[in-house]
Amino acid sequence: MLNTSQNRSDVIKDFPLLMEDSNFEIVDSSPNYNCIAWAANVTDMWWDKLPINLRPAIRFDGVKVDWPFNAPDEFSTKALLHIFTSLKFEVCSNGDYEAGFKKVVIYEKNGAATHMARQLTNGINKGIWSSKLGSSYRVLHSTPENLISIHYGEPKIYLKKSMN
């Protein structure tokens, strides 16, 4: 049981705007992937900065780390834009649902990249957002703004990709 009132309460303490979010749900607790990997729909490795000559690497047990497409060796908005434009995403103006497009968003706090989320595109959750919170839970949330917090700052840059 993941989506318990205790677990929900723990998350809401850190992300208070989820309190009023009717779509807020805890759906996974796997430590096997992080938010950047999840934004790219990868669930068996962490995507994190890594020197180019070491990519991909298993530095620690149980986690393969990659920073694909020769991205700069930094956890930054510039590196994330490099990776996601390499995945055929392009910058767009907002996180509103658009049929036929996948969307992701980069969060920044004090000008530094902190987090990414992605919009779901099928099933009953179509149009709502999904975030892997570091090594902790994966959650659903109605809008990118509902994760505004001292941890992640604010959603800053939206990108979209045609599914056709």
Added chain:
Amino acid sequence: MPFIIDLPPDFKQFETTKIEYYYDQGQKVVPEINFKSAILNDDLFKEVYLKDKFENLYSTWERNTKYKSSIAAIIEDDNFQEIINMGEDAIPLIIDEIERKPSVLVWALNIITGKSLTSVGRSTVEDICKRWVKYYRG
């Protein structure tokens, strides 16, 4: 010739001792005291102290880093580094914790022991936590 009108106070440390008696054929008998039995068990003290220290470090580290996606930020946290500094004393405590809840805390075992249990095939964090528990418990 100096004349001493008072002496400095005499600081004394009082200790209370409770003496247990027993009666043998109507006579009150003071048992012979084995003073060695009164010495604090060092192993027990160490175990309780280390467990408490580890739990504080672990919970603070988890609170500080659970939402971070940067491996550097996770392992460079001061509390994680203190767990590393506990050395081999931390190993059984880490094993207990990753058995209860598999997590990236397992990376501390790689750093403390210098060992990796990753085999040729791919393993997830959850897989490897189980492997470490099995390896440690034999």
